Amino acid sequence: MFQDASKYPIQDNAVDVLTSVYRDIITNVGEDVTRDGLLKTPERAAKAILRLTSGYQQDLQSIVNGALFESDSDQVVLVRDIEFYSLCEHHLLPFFGKCHVGYLPRGKVLGLSKVARIVDMFSRRLQIQEQLTHQVALAIQECTDAYGVGVVMDARHMCMIMRGVEKQSSSTTTSAMLGTFRQNPAARAEFLSLIASSNSSL
Ligand SMILES: Nc1nc2c(ncn2[C@@H]2O[C@H](COP(=O)(O)OP(=O)(O)OP(=O)(O)O)[C@@H](O)[C@H]2O)c(=O)[nH]1
Ligand SMILES: [Zn+2]
Numbered sequence: 293m294f295q296d297a298s299k300y301p302i303q304d305n306a307v308d309v310l311t312s313v314y315r316d317i318i319t320n321v322g323e324d325v326t327r328d329g330l331l332k333t334p335e336r337a338a339k340a341i342l343r344l345t346s347g348y349q350q351d352l353q354s355i356v357n358g359a360l361f362e363s364d365s366d367q368v369v370l371v372r373d374i375e376f377y378s379l380c381e382h383h384l385l386p387f388f389g390k391c392h393v394g395y396l397p398r399g400k401v402l403g404l405s406k407v408a409r410i411v412d413m414f415s416r417r418l419q420i421q422e423q424l425t426h427q428v429a430l431a432i433q434e435c436t437d438a439y440g441v442g443v444v445m446d447a448r449h450m451c452m453i454m455r456g457v458e459k460q461s462s463s464t465t466t467s468a469m470l471g472t473f474r475q476n477p478a479a480r481a482e483f484l485s486l487i488a489s490s491n492s493s494l
Pocket of ligand 2: 380382449452
């Protein structure tokens with residue numbers, strides 16, 4: 293099951309608490325938090341991290357906002373190249389890239405922007421890429437009741453690029469297939485070939 297937001301209420305004084313934490317971080321990396329350029333940095337950083345993790349304050353129902361439409365289409369719907377930005381749960385460093393979401397409708401289709409909003413909601417939480425991919429797929433399945441859902445994510449992890457193993461060109465692809473896309477190799481192949489097809493005419 294994907295995690296909905298209600299487990300993660302934040303406190304009213306979260307900005308103040310995080311501001312104090314960032315003051316300590318800056319001091320402990322050997323900087324002078326009272327110098328001009330850094331005076332407002334703890335508060336800015338506090339607001340930034342809350343924005344980057346704002347997905348905890350969202351839930352699927354309010355994101356979808358009833359934008360489900362009756363449709364007799366039973367062909368693949370694919371929303372491709374949705375950019376996303378997330379933080380890895382191991383180092384709190386960004387990983388970012390593109391997400392492709394497809395599903396086989398069962399009587400109803402989801403507002404297109406809602407697909408991207410769902411990707412954003414889960415991206416803006418602490419994640420590993422595999423879990424993020426799986427959670428997006430489960431959420432699409434939950435709200436559309438589709439015959440099948442497929443999600444593919446391509447990402448670059450700053451924890452592998454600017455620290456650690458320092459592999460500048462590395463990227464990671466993950467996928468999550470549910471229902472027909474998991475059980476039927478032909479349907480999965482069609483979905484993957486749609487992702488691979490060029491959109492250069494757009
Ligand atoms: N599977 C997976 N691993 C991730 C993801 N993001 C970061 N990691 C990995 O998490 C692992 C954490 O390994 P540790 O040995 O505990 O931490 P570390 O000493 O910082 O590891 P290095 O990154 O190898 O320096 C590393 O291999 C990271 O590459 C992700 O989205 N998925
Ligand atoms: Zn990491």
